[in-house]
Amino acid sequence: ALVVCGLCVSFLPFWLILSHVPTEHRATRLTTSEPTESSTSFAVAVGEGEDIDDIEEWLDEHQEDVERERQMLMSELESDEPNAPESTVITGEVKPSAAQVQPSRLACAQKHPRYRIAVLSPWITNSNAFPPWFYPYFLSTLGRSSFLVDWLVVHEGVREPPSIPENAKLIDVGRRGMSQLVASTIGAHLGWDERNISRATKYLRFVMYKWPRIIAEYKPAFGIIFARYLSNYTHWAFSDLDTQFGALPSFIELAELRDFDMVSYSFGDHDGLYLRGQWTMHRNAAEVNRVWTTCSHLGTELIRELTHKVKWIKLHEQRAGPNGTHRQNYRKRFISAEGCYSTAAFDPARGMRIKIAHKQFVGLSTKSRNDVIVVNGAVWLCRKGAIEVRSLLANSQLDCDADLKGVFDVVGPTIPITPLRSKACSNWIAPEFRVCANSSIARSGMNVYVDSGNFSAAAAVPQPRILLSNGCQQAALFHFQEWKKGWGGLSLSPSTTLDMRIFKINSDGVYRIS
Numbered sequence: 173a174l175v176v177c178g179l180c181v182s183f184l185p186f187w188l189i190l191s192h193v194p195t196e197h198r199a200t201r202l203t204t205s206e207p208t209e210s211s212t213s214f215a216v217a218v219g220e221g222e223d224i225d226d227i228e229e230w231l232d233e234h235q236e237d238v239e240r241e242r243q244m245l246m247s248e249l250e251s252d253e254p255n256a257p258e259s260t261v262i263t264g265e266v267k268p269s270a271a272q273v274q275p276s277r278l279a280c281a282q283k284h285p286r287y288r289i290a291v292l293s294p295w296i297t298n299s300n301a302f303p304p305w306f307y308p309y310f311l312s313t314l315g316r317s318s319f320l321v322d323w324l325v326v327h328e329g330v331r332e333p334p335s336i337p338e339n340a341k342l343i344d345v346g347r348r349g350m351s352q353l354v355a356s357t358i359g360a361h362l363g364w365d366e367r368n369i370s371r372a373t374k375y376l377r378f379v380m381y382k383w384p385r386i387i388a389e390y391k392p393a394f395g396i397i398f399a400r401y402l403s404n405y406t407h408w409a410f411s412d413l414d415t416q417f418g419a420l421p422s423f424i425e426l427a428e429l430r431d432f433d434m435v436s437y438s439f440g441d442h443d444g445l446y447l448r449g450q451w452t453m454h455r456n457a458a459e460v461n462r463v464w465t466t467c468s469h470l471g472t473e474l475i476r477e478l479t480h481k482v483k484w485i486k487l488h489e490q491r492a493g494p495n496g497t498h499r500q501n502y503r504k505r506f507i508s509a510e511g512c513y514s515t516a517a518f519d520p521a522r523g524m525r526i527k528i529a530h531k532q533f534v535g536l537s538t539k540s541r542n543d544v545i546v547v548n549g550a551v552w553l554c555r556k557g558a559i560e561v562r563s564l565l566a567n568s569q570l571d572c573d574a575d576l577k578g579v580f581d582v583v584g585p586t587i588p589i590t591p592l593r594s595k596a597c598s599n600w601i602a603p604e605f606r607v608c609a610n611s612s613i614a615r616s617g618m619n620v621y622v623d624s625g626n627f628s629a630a631a632a633v634p635q636p637r638i639l640l641s642n643g644c645q646q647a648a649l650f651h652f653q654e655w656k657k658g659w660g661g662l663s664l665s666p667s668t669t670l671d672m673r674i675f676k677i678n679s680d681g682v683y684r685i686s
Contacts (some may be wrong), residue, residue: 179683269342274335274670276315278549280572284320284421287429289453290405292394293413294326296350296384298684303413307333309546309682310413312670314340316549317420319572325413326350326400335670340488343401351376354390357397361462362471375478383504388412388449392513393470395454395461409453410509414652416544416677418551422571422638423531423648425578428453433460433524434517437531442618444598445591445607445627446514450532450651465520482506510598511605518591518607520625523631528620529580529632531648535655535679544650544677554644561674564644567637579646580632582619589620589627655679 222259279491302311314323315337327344328350336342341478343352352373359369368584373421379386390397391410402408407429426434437451517524533544533553542613545552545559589609597608609620609629618629638646658679674685 177200179575190249236525246329266386269332269336269344271332271334271336271342273338276318276337277671278313278316278318278570280421280570281664282572283318284576285574287320287406287431288404289321289409289420289424290402291321291323291405291409291411291413291417292326292398293323293393294350294387294398295330295413295501296328296380296387296556297330298381300329300331302327302330302333305682306413308670308672309675309677310416311336311340312672312675313417313546313549315670316570317417320421320424320576322405324351324398326398326401337670341401348377348381350387351380354387354393354397357399358390358393358474361396361507362455362465362474369637372475372478374481375475379478379481379485383481383506385504386481386506388509389403389507390463390470391449391452391509392467392516396464399461405456407453408456409451410449411451412449412651414656415450416546416551416650416652418451418546418646418648418650419549419568419571420648421576422550422579422646424453424576428527428529429576431525432527433457434526436526438528438653439532439534440530440617442528442530442620442629443596444607445518445528445579445609445620445622446510446601447517447526447528448532449508449510450534451649459522460524463516464513466516466519466577469512477507480644508601511601514601515605518622518625518627523624524622525624526622528622530617530619531580532651533647533649534651535653537657538654538679540655540679542678545644546672546675546677548673550646551648552644552646553649553650554642556678560640560642560644560645563640563642567640567646579635579638581635582617582630584631586621586628586630589629591627626686652677 271289311333312322313399318337322341323338324341324343326345329344329347332342355372355376359372364372394410395402395408400406404665423437424435433455434447435453436447438448484505484647491502516522517526533551541556543554543556543559545554545564547561547564547568548570550564552564552568554564592608592610593606593608594608595603598606609627617631619632619634621628621630634645655678659681672684672686676685
């Protein structure tokens with residue numbers, strides 16, 4: 173099985189080994205070829221879509237409603253004139269949530285005096301539910317970062333959990349409201365007339381209904397799409413819901429907020445130079461929030477791309493699926509947000525200052541020899557059998573220091589990098605947008621810096637408080653990725669409270685310990 177980190181190989185430090193993990197584990201770029209097993213695997217998070225079995229089960233239970241909706245949408249798409257968007261009132265206000273705010277014992281007494289980050293994690297689904305780990309596990313650790321970070325979970329009338337931490341904001345834009353919000357904000361930014369905004373809304377309604385994961389394609393434009401919710405934030409980040417966040421104020425450095433326009437956290441795969449979908453933080457400024465506009469599929473060619481997506485769906489669903497139903501299991505036309513957007517941000521003409529640092533873990537194999545242990549909101553990766561809870565507790569202390577000193581030390585010189593246009597890295601990204609590093613730089617222990625298109629790197633060493641003698645290491649976040657594909661029905665230890673001291677995540681499921 174593919175190993176997540178160096179903890180499983182001769183106990184070498186995690187930060188020295190992850191760079192040797194090959195890129196083949198990543199999803200391949202979507203093409204017009206026939207579907208493969210990887211193209212339809214389970215992936216239920218913003219940016220990752222929905223499990224095909226779950227979708228088919230829901231479709232079976234709601235067959236009449238689905239058929240009525242399908243016929244209505246198809247009728248609209250076959251019409252020359254775009255119908256008016258479904259009536260959905262979208263205001264600049266957060267709709268009051270029925271979930272009760274549950275104070276966290278992990279929270280600092282006050283907020284950071286200068287900086288505030290909004291993490292944008294929109295969720296679209298046809299099942300009226302958040303992913304099964306959302307409550308309580310995902311929500312349970314967010315309070316740990318309330319000193320610096322809020323989570324804005326934008327949804328379309330999904331059933332909300334009974335309680336949320338104070339720094340989680342549930343924003344309900346109404347049934348099919350996401351398509352209107354995306355089309356109207358992008359259209360207004362690009363100067364479209366009402367006819368084109370209406371057409372884009374109609375196409376997006378259809379595509380988002382068929383492929384909920386498609387919202388991830390628009391991550392680069394989140395600063396514009398959700399601008400009405402960002403006025404009180406100095407920074408915003410895009411991320412996914414199939415992620416367990418840890419003690420972000422320990423990992424986010426003051427210099428990252430002060431000196432950079434974008435900061436992305438990798439899992440050590442620095443052979444590819446790109447902005448990661450699980451965490452890329454942006455300075456909330458007009459020139460940063462419009463970098464995406466040079467990506468034609470998001471900007472000037474958006475309606476054309478949506479037209480291609482609609483035709484793609486109609487082409488494939490005309491082929492009968494099981495029991496005469498409309499075919500659902502086919503390769504989707506999805507353009508990674510990590511491709512064109514990264515090269516646009518690296519463009520010297522943009523003058524962007526960017527940092528890419530290895531501060532996340534990822535589950536790269538459906539059968540792993542590691543456990544993620546969440547202790548008082550801190551996320552630790554440990555080799556199975558090497559867990560010492562007392563040691564983890566002692567090194568999971570709350571950070572409320574406004575200086576945000578971080579937990580990595582930069583050592584040695586800063587080395588210039590000559591980026592390579594190559595097909596040897598990031599094989600899920602379209603070849604024309606791949607930017608690779610040479611072998612001497614492609615190490616997980618390096619920070620990569622980009623200043624107006626000039627690349628450089630410097631070694632970054634984790635401090636002893638996050639890299640223990642038994643090999644356990646702490647990170648800012650953990651991305652489930654392949655792990656959740658092996659969960660099947662998902663083994664979840666029951667819990668009705670967000671106040672969980674310790675729980676475990678591995679390739680078999682999620683379990684409460686105490």
